[in-house]
Amino acid sequence: MMTQTSGMSVKARAAELFQTGEAANYRHTDRMFAWLMAIQWIVGIGMALWISPLAWEGRMSHTHIHVWAAIFLGGAVAGLPILLAIRLPGSVLTRHVVAAGQMVTSALLIHLSGGRIETNFHIFGSLAFLAFYRDWRVLLTATLVVCVDHYVRGVYWPQSIFGVATASQWRWLEHAGWVVFEDIFLLVAIRQNLRTLFGLAERQAALEALNADIEGQVTERTAELRAENLERRRAEESLIAAHRDLLEASRMAGMAEVATNVLHNVGNVLNSVNVSAGLVADTVRKSKAANLGKVSALLVEHEKDLGNFLSNDTRGKQIPAYLAQLSEHLLACQEVTLKELTSLNTNIGHIKDIVAMQQSYAKVSGVKEIVDVPALVEDSLSLNVGALTRHQI
Numbered sequence: 001m002m003t004q005t006s007g008m009s010v011k012a013r014a015a016e017l018f019q020t021g022e023a024a025n026y027r028h029t030d031r032m033f034a035w036l037m038a039i040q041w042i043v044g045i046g047m048a049l050w051i052s053p054l055a056w057e058g059r060m061s062h063t064h065i066h067v068w069a070a071i072f073l074g075g076a077v078a079g080l081p082i083l084l085a086i087r088l089p090g091s092v093l094t095r096h097v098v099a100a101g102q103m104v105t106s107a108l109l110i111h112l113s114g115g116r117i118e119t120n121f122h123i124f125g126s127l128a129f130l131a132f133y134r135d136w137r138v139l140l141t142a143t144l145v146v147c148v149d150h151y152v153r154g155v156y157w158p159q160s161i162f163g164v165a166t167a168s169q170w171r172w173l174e175h176a177g178w179v180v181f182e183d184i185f186l187l188v189a190i191r192q193n194l195r196t197l198f199g200l201a202e203r204q205a206a207l208e209a210l211n212a213d214i215e216g217q218v219t220e221r222t223a224e225l226r227a228e229n230l231e232r233r234r235a236e237e238s239l240i241a242a243h244r245d246l247l248e249a250s251r252m253a254g255m256a257e258v259a260t261n262v263l264h265n266v267g268n269v270l271n272s273v274n275v276s277a278g279l280v281a282d283t284v285r286k287s288k289a290a291n292l293g294k295v296s297a298l299l300v301e302h303e304k305d306l307g308n309f310l311s312n313d314t315r316g317k318q319i320p321a322y323l324a325q326l327s328e329h330l331l332a333c334q335e336v337t338l339k340e341l342t343s344l345n346t347n348i349g350h351i352k353d354i355v356a357m358q359q360s361y362a363k364v365s366g367v368k369e370i371v372d373v374p375a376l377v378e379d380s381l382s383l384n385v386g387a388l389t390r391h392q393i
Contacts, residue, residue, distance in 0.1 A: 013205035018198050022134070026090040029132045033098045034085035036129065037078035040105050044074040047112045077104045099138045102126045103145040107153070110161060120175070124182055131186045134193055139183050147176045279340045 048071075081101040084094040106122045113119040123146055130138050153161040154172035161172075 010202070010205045010209050013208060014198065014202040017201040017204055021197060021201065023090050025132070025134060026095065030085040030089045030094050030098065032132070033102065033129070034082045037082050037098075037101065037105065040109070041074045041078040044105070044109055044112055045071055047109065074105070074108055077101050077108065095133055095135060095138050096141045099130050099142040100145050102130060103142045103149065106146075107149045107161075111153075123179060127179065127182055127186060131190055134190050134197075136187050136190060139186060139190075143176075143179055143183055146179050147172070150175050277340075277344065280337055280344070 078101065081094070081098045084091070084097050088094050103123065103126065106119075106126050109122055110116070110119045127139065127142060130142050150161060150172035158171075
């Protein structure tokens with residue numbers, strides 16, 4: 001269905017181009033005949049002046065009637081076709097008026113030359129010029145005018161057309177026959193010319209249709225490429241956003257992993273710190289240093305008879321032994337406390353080392369990578385080969 005529609009459109013376009021060419025040819029030929037009519041009018045006046053001298057009658061002389069005929073009749077015959085060629089170029093009326101006027105001009109020139117046989121060839125030349133219209137109807141009009149002119153003048157004024165005073169009444173048929181003979185060849189040439197022009201119009205229409213089809217395909221493909229490029233840019237933007245999100249997620253995951261490891265390590269050390277702190281607290285709670293206040297109170301109470309109290313009193317006798325035991329107990333507590341405090345200090349140092357190590361890792365950023373620069377450039381050119389080709393780079 002599309003092929004049939006395309007074929008019909010090509011034929012319609014070919015007919016349009018053919019008609020446009022015909023109209024342009026009609027206008028061009030009308031302008032040519034406007035100039036030709038003016039030139040023939042001037043030539044006719046010159047022929048009348050050259051061939052028809054002044055006529056003398058006694059002392060008076062007057063211009064020959066042929067001169068006036070060339071001026072006024074020739075001007076009238078040429079004026080109407082010239083006017084139509086200027087005002088109505090390309091019209092049917094203009095073509096037929098030009099054809100009739102050209103044949104009448106030929107008749108006038110033949111008359112002015114005294115029916116010279118050589119001037120009769122002006123008719124055949126005029127028919128050849130009229131064939132430029134590529135319209136057989138124009139030749140028909142011109143042929144009818146020639147036949148009527150030859151018949152009328154051949155019967156009533158043979159000297160005007162044949163150059164002799166008397167002539168056969170059928171002689172005009174001989175001249176008309178030669179005109180028809182030329183018309184046959186001109187019609188054949190016109191028909192062949194029209195076929196050739198219509199073929200050119202068909203080829204032009206086919207080329208236009210092909211060009212329009214190609215332009216449509218190019219437009220469609222361009223739209224597809226634009227859509228693909230837009231989709232590609234969107235995909236690239238999505239990939240960039242995803243890459244950015246992935247980097248952020250990786251950074252957060254790395255931070256979380258590092259924080260987990262740090263917290264795990266710090267937690268392990270804190271367990272030891274908690275154990276050491278608990279042991280110190282238990283040691284302090286279990287310390288018998290509080291009883292030292294009681295002993296001091298007894299000594300203050302018996303400070304006036306301290307020797308008697310220590311020697312004779314039952315409680316006083318126990319104080320030296322108790323102080324010895326208390327001293328040993330306090331030394332033991334001191335030793336345990338110092339040991340745990342040392343462990344506690346060591347564990348706190350471990351925490352400081354872990355934090356310092358993490359801080360040193362946090363200062364490192366970026367990744368160094370060794371790349372092949374020519375390969376990188378080639379990859380970049382391959383990725384942008386479409387844009388480079390489109391811009392002819």
